[in-house]
Amino acid sequence: MIDFADLMTKAERLRMQLGEDNHSPIDIFSLTQGIEKLTIVYYPMGNTISGMCVKGTAGRCTIALNSSMTLGRQRFSLAHELYHLYYDENMMSVCAKPIGTGNETEIKADAFAAYFLMPRVALTEKAESLLEKHEGRLNIQDIIRIEQYFGVSHQTAVYQLNNCGYIDRDDLNKLLNISVRRQAEAMGFSADLYRPLPKEKQYCTYGHYINQADLLINKGIISEGKYEELLLAAFRDDLVFGTEEGGELID
Numbered sequence: 606m607i608d609f610a611d612l613m614t615k616a617e618r619l620r621m622q623l624g625e626d627n628h629s630p631i632d633i634f635s636l637t638q639g640i641e642k643l644t645i646v647y648y649p650m651g652n653t654i655s656g657m658c659v660k661g662t663a664g665r666c667t668i669a670l671n672s673s674m675t676l677g678r679q680r681f682s683l684a685h686e687l688y689h690l691y692y693d694e695n696m697m698s699v700c701a702k703p704i705g706t707g708n709e710t711e712i713k714a715d716a717f718a719a720y721f722l723m724p725r726v727a728l729t730e731k732a733e734s735l736l737e738k739h740e741g742r743l744n745i746q747d748i749i750r751i752e753q754y755f756g757v758s759h760q761t762a763v764y765q766l767n768n769c770g771y772i773d774r775d776d777l778n779k780l781l782n783i784s785v786r787r788q789a790e791a792m793g794f795s796a797d798l799y800r801p802l803p804k805e806k807q808y809c810t811y812g813h814y815i816n817q818a819d820l821l822i823n824k825g826i827i828s829e830g831k832y833e834e835l836l837l838a839a840f841r842d843d844l845v846f847g848t849e850e851g852g853e854l855i856d
């Protein structure tokens with residue numbers, strides 16, 4: 606029996622621990638940059654795996670995300686992997702792509718991820734403010750506003766709105782299967798949430814690994830050549846060769 610109230614508490618507690626309250630959307634990519642000794646690797650992993658979490662020695666850990674998924678789905682996967690990192694005793698988890706499938710730990714991690722990205726209090730506030738305008742029922746535009754506000758995929762928003770009683774069970778499947786990208790664009794939102802990044806941007810590494818490479822070069826422990834080799838192995842060509850997008854603007 607899964608204790609969903611406990612998962613909600615865990616998600617809210619971890620947000621607080623990472624410096625976020627439970628009333629606002631979060632930028633999970635930048636939030637996780639602050640987790641000590643965590644390396645995040647973005648890598649396209651095909652159609653079956655959403656991500657993985659590997660815990661190493663001395664507190665070092667790595668989360669790998671399937672970067673061929675849409676941005677909204679990657680944000681959910683990162684929150685899912687945080688459950689493995691903080692609350693799962695297994696040292697290694699490989700996670701399947703479909704949400705709400707797999708063993709009990711996977712289902713717990715999915716529920717945790719939904720609460721982490723859309724805390725109940727914040728979702729209630731947002732949904733109630735939209736309901737006031739539409740007299741008791743969320744329409745598809747409202748759901749798009751909610752998923753854009755929290756930065757989650759359409760599926761994640763629909764599931765969580767159903768969990769919180771804002772969408773009927775009867776409407777669930779119909780709403781899950783609606784393609785909303787065009788409608789979101791028509792409403793003036795960016796379609797980024799519903800798309801993967803371009804292929805050349807699907808490989809990257811952030812966090813502890815890069816910090817360690819910087820430390821080694823700054824202390825003179827490794828040569829410039831070795832430093833570049835380490836960065837290139839982590840798909841950080843941008844740090845070795847610079848980006849093609851021009852210089853930095855200070856304004």
Ligand SMILES: [Zn+2]
Pocket residue numbers: 685686689698699700701710711714
């Ligand atoms: Zn998992």
